[in-house]
Amino acid sequence: MRKLCYIPVVAIWIAIFSVVGGVDRNNFKTCDQSSFCRRYRAMKKGESPYQLLLNTLKEGESDLQVSLINIKNVVHFNLKLTALENFDFRLEIDEAQPIKQRYRVDYALKGEPATRKLVVTERTSESITVTNGHNKAVLHASPFKIDLYNGKTLMMSLNAQGLLKFEHYRQKTEKPAVPEGEEAVEPPAPVDEAEADIGAWEENYKSHHDAKPHGPSAVGLDFSFPNADYAYGIPEHADSLALKATTATDPYRLYNLDVFEYELNNGMALYGSIPFLIAHGVEATAGVLWLNAAETWVDIEGGAHKGSNVVSSIVNFVSGSGTPPPPLEARFVSESGMIDAFLFLGPNPETVSKNYAEISGVTPLPPLFSLGYHQCRWNYNDEDDVKSVDAGFDQHDIPYDVIWLDIEYTEGKKYFTWDKIKFPHADDMMKNLSLKGHHMVVIIDPHIKREGGYYVHEDATSNGLYVKNKDGNDYEGWCWPGSSSYLDFFNPVVRDYYASKYSLDNFWGTTLDTHIWNDMNEPSVFNGPEVTMPKDCVHYGGWEHRDVHNLYGLTHIMSTFDGLLKRSQGKLRPFILTRSVFIGSQRYAAVWTGDNMAEWEHLQASIPMCLSISLAGMPFCGADIGGFFKNPDSELFYRWYQIGAFLPFMRAHSHIDTKRREPWAYDPETTSLVRSAVRRRYEYLPLWYTLFRHHEVDGLPIMRPIWYNYPKDKSAFTIEDEFMLGKELLVHPVTKSGLTEVSVYFPGEKDLWYDIDELELFSGHGTKTVQTPKEKIPVYQRGGTIIPKKMRIRRSSALAKDDPYTLQIALNADGLASGSLYLDDGETYEYQKGQYVSLVYHYDGTTMVSQLVDKEASFASKSWLERIIVMGVRKAPGRIVLKSQSVGEQEIEFAFNPNKHLLVIRKPAVPIAEEWKLFFH
Template identity: 45%
Template sequence: MNPARGRAQPTSHLSLKRTLLRSALVLSAALACVSAVKREDFKTCSQSGFCARNRAYADLAKETPNWMSPFQLSSSSLKLQRGVLTGDLINTQEDTQASSKLGLTFELHLLENDAVRVRINERDPVHPRYDGVQDTVLVKPYEFAKDSTYQRVDTDNDGIFTIQYGAQNQNTVKVSSSPFKIEFFVNGVSTVVLNDEGLLRLERLRDKSKEGGDDTKLVDQAPEGGEIKIEKSELERKMEENLWEETFKGSTDSKPRGPESFGLDITFSGIQHVYGVPEHASSLSLKPTKGAGAAYSDPYRLYNLDVFEYELDNPMALYGSIPFMLGHSKNSTAAVFWMNAAETWVDVEKTLSDEQDSGILSWIKAKKVALKPSTKTHWISEAGVLDLFVFLGPTHRDIFHQYTSLVGTTALPQAFSIAYHQCRWNYNSQQDVTEVDAGFDQHDIPYDVLWLDIEHTDGKRYFTWDHAKFPNPVDMQQSLDAKGRKMVTIIDPHIKKDDNYYVSKQGAELDIYIKNKDGESSFEGWCWPGNSQWIDFYNPKARDYWASQFAYDKYQGSTKSLFTWNDMNEPSVFSGPEITIPKDVLHYGNVEHRNVHNLYGTMFHSATAQGLTQRNETNQRPFVLSRAFFAGTQRYGAIWTGDNMATWEHLEVASPMLLTIGLSGIPFSGADVGGFFGNPDAELLTRWYQAGIYYPFFRAHAHLDSKRREPWLFGEPYTSQIRDAIRTRYSYLPFWYTLFHETSVDGTPIIRPMFIEFPEDEAVFALDNQYMVGNALLVKPVSKPGVTESEVYFAGNEKWFDIKSYKWEQGPGVKKVASPADKIPVYQRAGTIIPKRERPRRSSKAMENDPFTLVVALSSQGEASGRIYLDDGESYGYQQGDFILREFRVSNGKLSSHNLKTFNNKPSDFVQRIGSLRIERLVIVGEEKPLTKVTVGDKSVEFSSQKIVDGSYVYIVKEPGVAIGEDFEILLR
């Protein structure tokens, strides 16, 4: 839910009375007004001082012949001990000697997981740079590489320090001293280069009183005290603008510590496609922002913001930020993680190979020799230390594992949370909830969760109920729970300033609010409740207090079936600059907000998840949805793409947005089905449901002013089409839950770009209108009106089977396939086995004792494999081995099941009960020869067949007499 709703923004210099009045009018207008994004509310790079300065530096480097980085690494200072290379980094334009206190510290960490960390900091700054991001983002202290896993090669005559590392010493890092550069190789091939363009730049912290307060120095002092006029280029002038105070739309950032930004170029050598740095409503393969063919004039911005009705196809910042980028080519894969939570901008430029100068290029073009493309990126952050990780894989799975071993994998969610969620702003009353719930039953449509937005509270006071509208919240939740259904209520980080509101009063008494820049008074701003204050989640006392509020005796009217939605946690501040909190306010420990802005929402998310966990003696897993996110958010719950619109274009962009977020470490994500703003027609809504059932987080949501659009309200044939889509999601829940377990272990995304499964197929590198669910399902959403036929690219030299008809298409190549109103193209990949439950029920809880179906899609060699993971879906018992994990495999005409669980604990009652549930049906597709006999042990089993096309059969084996949790062998002859 977005706070803006078409508002005009009050400025920070209005009187309090005018601010309150204007904000009240804004809130009133918000409920009735819908308009496009107000671009003028948000900065461009040219309006963000540090971005403009660093971009000017990049332009100066490009325009200067024979540009060379002024940074040099003192070769004599380099020391490699226990996996850490350290040294002195000198800026030759500023530092006079290696021992100068102005020098920088350089560290290169070789990690046990084969990642490499690079850190650059000021040696003796005027003020310590903030270095606390690692304490929040990294899950635990990592292990350094053992001496036996790397080989040191001494500095050569050219000042290059070389280290070979990796499981097979396949990786090499070369650190060049003058000019400073770090180059990473995989099997001798250059893959990632740091400072290749010489754009490393660091603004030292300084004393403003010694600067004279001028932003632009036009004179230097002569030795005798006179002035020497210095002529500066336009770019050099830009590099000295907005160093201190900076104003945007009437709001002034005091920047008390002065400028402290830094930038670095990172080149992906031989790699044309890079992905990541969400959140942006753009393509999967990042479009260039500089150079020939630039699609955007601004860099990609990472700064968590509440952007009203966000535009498509631009690099504007949105609700979340993850500074992770992955590059991929046919021959190499690499990634970087820029660990900084301050405002960050990233330029992308597609170029030719680095080693080719213009003369050579002319010769190559004349000879028509193929050129090797590279992607140059320029990363710019406002504050903190330069701290990044480099991952060289060599495979995507290796990179996902390396990255998530540092920032954490997705918390295994409760089973209900991956089913269907029904939401709008707002369900009006307890009676409304009862009627909507009954409507699902009446129309035989399953759902698991019903959501309540801000209007359920008493005057926007969180942890309260409007008892006129919801007189018996416990009864309401228990009524849903009796059907296996849950409820979610919204709880935001802004606290209504009201002495009669217990949270407001206790927060003041405990002194746990964010402070103004004076460090004394609490920051106040305007949000949904009116005048509000914000909990400072960097204060341990604040986190503990917040978590304690979810206890049943404190959150009156809550039950174990009530879960939480964290919205507005960018944080959104209606009266703030760019609709967020000022950068110079202070957190616990006198940390300026500018250093941790992009982490605030994650800290809030974490404290809420902690509260939901500790409220139960049984340690029930939490479910918390967050709008803002950063690296590490996945440890606490799900996210969604924010306030989208009911348009075909927003349906279309949902796929690349979710794929990008998943690649960046947060696989549990979704987009509001139907679009939040506006009124979808029946066709758009139906097509969105058909796509949405393949989002990891599957929720329908709508704006207060949108027309009601529960799944049955458009009548036939749409009700039946939507019902069929939702039931399809439920039938695949065992498959989805298995994928969630997989990502909780190794970080592999749940929905995947095609290139993850087909890394050598260049046709899929930029493909983002179709994708894989796990390694088994190919999904192609329909995102245009009136479509009855779709073009689908079938990758690999294998068959793909329609999940409804089992008709198959042979890859590789583009095929036109039917996509009538009642279905979108979804195909199961040959060589896979998918577990399903196919009995329609009212909720996922009602399915937990149902039998299973295995859909076996045979490869051309007659082989297939797949897995199933099962646990109680609620508790943390799985951490003690209370689960089932089995692999199914077909080989040599035999379907077998064997245990993959490594725990040796005694099976619990749950494991024994679930494990005894039967497999009621086998569906075997892709068999190229007639099947004459199916036997289990010495027992023959009946089966039926249907010939679909020449040479391919579908066989249905009913009641094979085996259980899901037991070892078995079924002979298929």
């Protein structure tokens, strides 16, 4: 969101965002300009000064603790290795005697991870071997290294390259004053190379000064994955799905920043930072969660990553004239904090995802309306504008669920207020939308306008609720309102205060159908270093901002979630959209890819960006349809809707200076194409809702790379222009202008794929050419699956609540299929008390059954089964008989198309929440 407010903000805005048409790289640091990154990259492999003191070993029920020493400076550290309940390990390294406690990340995990017994199975003078179920860790003393095994397979090694780094806190030695007439004495040499760095105790960037009272404090560690070809994850970056080698570039940076008109195809930091990496190869999959909230850089090298120069190594090795190709390496380094790493030993993608989800949490089942279509713009001007847009959807027969208001709805950029001239009847506007099954989302940012008389500012000032600068005064920066201060959400009192502002009594004009957009929460500070808060600001508990920066947005949405939950006395599920994310953000909010542009390249980038975010545990991801900046032509516009219909979060959004672009803003043909795409979204809402329920239960991503479902298919490892939804749908959007055909890769040597438009078998395994006229979205249902759908056209998802269902069956090569359907009231938490229905379906050619997964659960649904479509049927049945408790036994009508091998069973008319059987004679 961008806005020129008034003169002071304009001046700052121009100074920061002076490059038209692209990011100004001068506003953001490179690794060389970040002293701790520069120091870490200067380290030489194979020269580790760290050793374990095995005689200090202490065994606990679920962990071992042992001393670690840096023999160069004789600083001691405590190492703790814990056995997790899911058979993985947690490694923690901290200073043994710090002069100040190092920050241990809070809030990110869903709770204290469950543990199990750790068994020391072997101990020598050189190593310790421990087991956790079928997994094993071998700790080597000198030089220090940890090898981790799943069974007999080496999954990863830590400090194999000798790049462990832990810069201890220290007191600065001041140069003594020299009395007159005496010669100056040279100060003692630095204890280590960190202290000698020009940026060790203070650092300047442009006009900003960063004081470091405890000196250099970086922590870093290398991870090697001998069985992996590629690394994925560590979002957010506008880059490829498979991470690139960084040997000739800057490392990937994780530092939440408001980057204006971000570039594509590089590792620059963006709005979110989730330091979770998956290393994958044909033989094994492993993962690392680097639990650190400070600025972090990640180098990638080796494996099959582009730029790693491994091809020649492989050729030389095979010919016998060289050494084995280098293993995949990932090297993490953070400015401060401690080393706290969760080590996931797979051995497959699903196990890594499940175990990561057990620690960081899942996205709870969202309200059904949030899976529909969202209409947003910066800004809808007033009540009449909102009414006109709402009427436009009715006029053009396009469903939608949510209309959004950007910052201009407020009174002078003061949050929790309304502009009473533009929105004098906000509560009535909300109620009128609700009567048609619609909702509204309004924006609330974390910066607070410093204006006398504004009650939030007065409360924050008098009660000490703001973040402090290094001198202990309220920190003041600049954002949309002009002079602003920032609430310190690390303080539980602040979180409670902020949550209370969302109550219907405190936030006039809102109703229970009003939901929240938390933007600018990196935090964005227009006049701050790198457009964010200075690192030497101080938060509750005495923690410097450098320690907790990437956590700030998470604490913001935690407060919002709590407020929305309390607003309904804990009955209704909140919907929140956030821009800044960290580990655990998925428990509270959806995310989008930020301020993209109306360019084909940004349309293409939305796929790998959301795939990376999904792999990192946040399934509810989308991108601004049409692009936030600039004006899309009609082709880009409708093609973007076609991909948006198959991303988990579907929202159109645009900049205040762009042309109006509601779905009917172009020619009638474009409107028709957009209408079809949006209707397709609603047709598949039962599948979306079921997939989100599955994620809540098992922690697996909803939007998946092809390799995730086909982990041994090397051809899929770098595919990023198509994806899968669960295991059911393969989606290959049109992402380039003027294409009348695309090449689609169909994985699975024995799998069959059915065109969802033609309802017939399209292809088996391999790359096929698909025709893509304007109306075509290349989407294919995998053989062996059953998908629930709703075919009636309504204005919103709420109005389709009691509509009948269609089951769409795609048979595999053996004529079998299975699937599931989940339903509840779509808005409350009653499902957690057993108020739901979860069904599984099985089809084998002679029978089809509907079975309740949990017979103790129940939900009174008025919906019924209207139709069953079976694709891939080779022979028509003579007759079909239905048996159920409600209808008894009766023969069912059907039609068979022998050319398409399509069987359509008409109106079984059985209640959708009931068990039943079909018999094919």
